Amino acid sequence: MQLLDWIVLVSTIAFITIYGIWKSRKEKHDIESYLVSKKMNWWTIGLSIAATQASAITFLSTPGQGFSDGMRFIQFYFGLPLAVIVLSITFVPIFQRLKVYTAYEFLEGRFDLKTRTLCTFLFLTQRGLAAGLTIYAPSLILSIIFGWDIFWTNFSIGMVVIIYTYFGGTTAVSETQKQQMAVIFLGMITAGVMLMQLLPDHIGFGKAVSLAGKMGKLNVIDFTFDWNSRYNIWSGLIGGFFVSMSYFGTDQSQVQRYLGGKTTAESRLGLIFNGFIKIPMQFFILLLGTLVFVFYQFNTPPIFFNQVEVGKIYQTADSLKFRQLEAQYSEIVSQKTAKVAELSDAMDTDSESLIAEKQQSFQEVEAQAQSVRKEAIALIHQNNEKEGKPKATDTNYIFLSFVINHLPAGVIGLLIAVIFCASMSATASELNALASTFVVDVYKRIIKKDGSGTHYLNVSKISNIAWGLYAILFAEFAGALSGSLIEAVNILGSLFYGTILGIFLTAFYLKFVKGTAVFVAAILAEITIIYCWQYTNIFFLWYNVIGCGLVLGISALLSLKDINLTKTVS
């Protein structure tokens, strides 16, 4: 990074931090306003929800996904608009009417203390660990690409968030998220414009998109129903619906965002706003990845984008073989560039047969390139296996590698600021939610019931720091975990989300079910999910559906006696 990049990065982060503290300075500092503002309008809530969901890995990984797998990942978000409608009709008015500060507070009134405490425990466990991974994942990628010390990268992201959430509470979180989203949008649009500038003169936007389509990257919709396929319209609508219901309806880091609405209507509109913007936003990020793919048809990409792994293989006995594969790959990419130019010319003729012929010709060379790349990746995996390390992937490195190698100074700083902003916005909501849940559902409810407002405010601030330090500490040790970190985050969420969603849906829709029945059902569901995770090959996305279904089914079965009794009495 050059001086200009550092100036852009540091000034952006400093401005947002100072702005957050300054904007929340006039807040009356009491426990209520510190944890849940109750003053926000719909667009602040909407942007805050979007910023909480969009962690740094969204902007690092999603373009890589578009590059390597095309656009079909977008289908994962199709269940989201449907989920926000259900939440807007059901969850939001109830939470607002009861004036709760956390989602779990509602459960004590509907069921009992033990069910509330169980949900609180599941949330604190899952979100506490996830906060560490939210900091660690981008730090790892940034430290590998720039050679930064991972300890200080983790520490910097974590400490900046602790500072403004400590001083400004939930207001600072929401206010800074508006600025962070502005930086994110600006950065991604700039990257898109710069990318178009870098394509050859005869390749405009329309031609680039057409080429991406002919090269099989614009596979947005897949109607095939296949249990083994992760992304098709059915898994997107059904699985995506349950994941979104769990995440937006029962995860305090999201619930806290819309609980901050000054009216029920503002909270609802904030949620619905996300139903409208999320899919186009993800579409644009994925499209950026496919356009990076088009860019690399005219420029030679590295055989593997994670250069640290490449550096490691150079130090082994396989170095010569790997270098040969690199040379072979480079040769095939040159041939591929010629084929793409021929395909591009054929597309100008509008001759279907000629286009099909050139498309076929391109696909043959592309298959050769992929075959060589697979051989190279296999070497890297073998090398890692020998050292007892997990398989290396490069999807998360593709976009950042493009940015630092091909974009000008200043824009690089802006895009690194995007990654920092995204990481900070997600972490801030997590810390805020962890502190609120601990104070409202544990400390105030169980440990000390008769404290003053000032006492609880101080505990909230200390709790905020404590959860921040816990997240940084976990991030420091996360490197010792084996396997993919991003997958670890998703599995971690899926282990608990289904059960928690099941408890809430039981609360709302199965009115005859009482506390003990749902508590027993939740424990049994959680044991089953952990069994599935350890002893079956069921794809983790389905844990959400299974956990939720088990809680609803078992709690209803355990309550059949109560239904009969009610009927007899009536």
Next chain:
Amino acid sequence: MENQPIQEDDNQGLPPLFKTWKQLYITLVVYLLALIVLFYWFTVFFR
């Protein structure tokens, strides 16, 4: 705190284009369907 029946509250606070919440929800569903149709066209057209 009983589990109270879920009711649509008043329609205040809606954007001027909509008279009821139901209209807004239907618009979102139609929007989702339109996106799916658009994306399907996108997939087929650029194949």
